[in-house]
Amino acid sequence: MMLPVDLLVMSCHNLLLHKVRSLLTSLGVIFGVGSVIAMLAVSEGAKRSALAKIEAMGTDKIIIYSHRPPPEGKSEGSENASIVEQYGLTERNREHIIKMDNVKHVTSLFDVRKKVLRGITRTDLKLIGCDYGFLEDTAAKVERGRWFSPADFENKVSVCVIGKNVKPKLFELGRTDIVGSQIRIEDAAYTIIGVIDNEYATKFQEVGGQNDMILIPMPTARARYQDYTYSFEGRNRNILRIEYDVFIVRVGEVGYIDHTSKRISAYLQKTHGTLCDWGMVVPLELLKQMEDTQNIFTIVMGSIAGISLVVGGIGIMNIMLANVYERRKEIGTRRALGAQKSDILLQFLIETVFLTTSGGIAGIAVGVGIGRLITRYSGMPTVYSLWSIALSLVISCLVGVIFGTYPAYKAAQQNPITVLRAE
Amino acid sequence: MAPVVNIVELRGICKTYISGDLQVPVLKGIDAKVGAGEFVGFIGTSGSGKSTLLNILGMLDVPTGGSYLLEGVDVSCLSDSEQATIRNRKIGFIFQSFNLFPHLSVEQNIAVPMLYARVPGRVRRARSLELAKRVGLGHRLGHRPTQLSGGECQRVAIARALSNQPAFILADEPTGNLDENTSNEIMALFHELNNNGVTIVMVTHNPALAPHYDKIIRLRDGRIDDRPFEWEGGKK
Known part of the structure; x- marks a missing residue:
């Protein structure tokens, strides 16, 4: 060899x-x-x-959202009919879910469905009432300014925090004094106190991406808008009654998230009956x-x-x-x-x-x-x-x-x- | 026992090829001896069993009968691996068409048998240089065989055959591919090596080389031909 x-x-x-x-x-x-x-x-x-x-949504989260049920038996021909349409997640749902085992925390979002205008052009931005925990429950970071303080919630202050995409859509290029300036939405004005950035642009179904939101404290939203919103569809004027758009449920034990999500959907099925006005996403399941x-x-x-x-x-x-x-x-x-x-x-x-x-x-x-x-x-x-x-x-x-x-x-x-x- | 052992001793070597039912005896009992320092020529025409004997002498083939003693040790029934080792250490092959490696330099060609003997690189280089000088090619170490003449190629092959200091050199028609002058030079080189104590066994069909040998063993039809040599050619 x-x-x-x-x-x-x-x-x-x-x-x-x-x-x-x-x-x-x-x-x-x-x-x-x-x-x-x-x-x-x-x-x-x-x-x-x-x-x-998916991970940005959080693997210990269950996201429940309201969605508009398919129209049933409504005649398109009835002109000028004004219907109060009620659907989606309710305060009662929220109270029930929050008491369930393994549920640590529920953060809710409420889309007030107001048109956000830039000049006279309509934008796709949304004015959203949110809970205090919304920042923490998403992978968003405060880019400038600050997040709401508990006092903002208590006193129902007219302040807002905007997603980073809001800035170029509402303001001219190169403006640096965003924080502190005001946004007018219909008859209300909100002072911007901070800009947040969600790196993964996490989307919450019909409510849309976090970076496109103008967030106001939930109590402010309730005080100003209750839970009625108007929408115009063709010549029909509908009144929508929606209490909550999104629940972000945080569970205590991720190992039982499967079980918890099944219990929640069983509960919602029972209370909402055949009305398909809600949906659920479990990021961990998506991940799998x-x-x-x-x-x-x-x-x-x-x-x-x-x-x-x-x-x-x-x-x-x-x-x-x-x-x-x-x-x-x-x-x-x-x-x-x-x-x-x-x-x-x-x-x-x-x-x-x-x-x-x-x-x-x-x-x-x-x-x-x-x-x-x-x-x-x-x-x-x-x-x-x-x-x-x-x-x-x-x-x-x-x-x-x-x-x-x-x-x-x-x-x-x-x-x-x-x-x-x-x- | 005599202190001097024969380098090669063949005792009744037989080789029979079997093809189907047919048995073709090629060697029919060869007895021969090559002493240390001898220059022996095996001469035979084609068909005399010369090539078969060469293969057996070179440990490329095993006899079907008889025994082959190399330096007093019977090597007639060895395994393939043991045969290779003996070829490497004890036998220096020289071929008619040189069989140099065209992509290796003179130095590397000379060193090939030492590669298989696991000689370390430094020793290999020193020894290749020494051998190249010995065959008169000390100035051509870096050349490729294609850059050399036929005679020079055969000199490289001779140096290569000597590289592991074998018991004997086995040359197969070493001058077959060379012209007369070069042939004479190569034969002179063989004589020079022989005078320095190298045992040489040469297998050839060419009776004209007969005067060079100390001992001539003629093959004819698979047997040793005992008749006096002059009978066959007698030109020289």
């Missing part, structure tokens, strides 16, 4: 003799590994951003579903990449077999000079493994490049984890071992006599 160092040097030397052939041979592995890396990067990136969004679909995605993509690696490996085996035939004289001479079968076997095996591993390294570069291109042109986030790179190296090395063993075995089995006699 040769010294390991000599064996390595010799094998590498042989490959460098045929640079173009070595490159072409390892193309299969290069693209195979490249696709593995790119696939894992895209999948990991998608997973992380989705997870971050998300992980499941992501895993399936990864498996499917992984198999495709795996197939390309197998194809690449077969290509390498093919060329190595031709290589063995072409180098019969070299093998015979080496054997005559005293090379063991194992020396020949290892020489060819190392050549193949070296070929696939360097193909793997090049493939990692290709994969990172593909990932970068994807990020640049489609905006999908890509994440290169260390384990995906390590995995690719191990796989490319394994491809070499798996597809190199047979050619190397063939090389070692060459009979030196026939080779030397062939001259």
Whole structure:
């Protein structure tokens, strides 16, 4: 047996003799590994951003929201009909839920459904009454100014905290004195005391994203608007009566969140009957579903990449077999000079493994490049984890071992006599 | 027991190839001895069993009968791995078409058998240089075989054969691919090595080389031909 160092040097030397052939041979592995890396990067990136969004909602939360039930039996023809339409979550629901086991806290939102105008243009901003705990229960941060104080709630002060998207939608560019200025909404004026930013732009169903909200203390909202809002649909004027739009329920024990959410929905089903005027989202469940679909995605993509690696490996085996035939004289001479079968076997095996591993390294570069291109042109986030790179190296090395063993075995089995006699 | 052991001793070597039901005897009992420091020529026409004997002498093949003693040790039934080790340490191969590695330099070519003997790199380089000088190629260490003439290539092969200080050198038609002048130079080099104590076994079909040998063993139809040599050619 040769010294390991000599064996390595010799094998590498042989490959460098045929640079173009070595490159072409390892193309299969290069693209195979490249696709593995790119696939894992895209999948990991998608997973992380989705997870971050879901996690921003909070895995210990159950979000219950009101939604307008589908119209039933209302004739569209009855013009100028004024109907009081009542639906959604009520104060009684809130009081009941808050007393349930494992429920620690309920934060509520109430959309007062007023048109927020900029000049005479209607914006998609919403004026929302919220509880004090709303900031803490969402992953939002105070960007400027401050959050409400308990006194603001107690005294029903006319102040508001705005989401960061509100600023460009209501004010001219470059205004810096937002905090302290006033917003007029219909006949009321609110002094802005702070700007908040929710990095993941968490959305609360029909109420919309947190960054698009103009928040006022719930007592202020109740004092000023009660729970009646008007809406105009075509020529119909409807009066809506909605007490709450969103409950954010925080549970004490995350392990029992499943149970708690079932109890809440059982309760709501009982009280609301057949009226489909509420919905529920459990971020933790979303998270689990998300992980499941992501895993399936990864498996499917992984198999495709795996197939390309197998194809690449077969290509390498093919060329190595031709290589063995072409180098019969070299093998015979080496054997005559005293090379063991194992020396020949290892020489060819190392050549193949070296070929696939360097193909793997090049493939990692290709994969990172593909990932970068994807990020640049489609905006999908890509994440290169260390384990995906390590995995690719191990796989490319394994491809070499798996597809190199047979050619190397063939090389070692060459009979030196026939080779030397062939001259 | 005599203190001097024969380097090679063949006792009734037989080799029969079996193809299907047919048995083809190629060697039919060869007895031969090569003493230390001898220059022995095995001469035979094609079909005389010369190549088969060469393979057996070179440990590339095993005889079906008889025994082969190498430095007094019976090596006729060894495993493939043991054969390789003996080829590496005890036998210096020289081929008709040199069989150099075209992508290796002269120095690296000379060092190949030492690679398989696990000789460390530093020692290999020193010894390659010494051997290259010995065959008159000290100035060509970095050259590739393609940059050398046929005679120079065979010199490299001779240096390579000597690299593990083998018991004997086994040369297969070493001058077969060379012109007459170069041939003579190479034969002169063999004589020089032989004078310095290297045992050489040469296998050839060429009777013209006969005067170079200390001892001539002629093969004919798988047996040793005992008739006097002059009978066959007698040109020189």
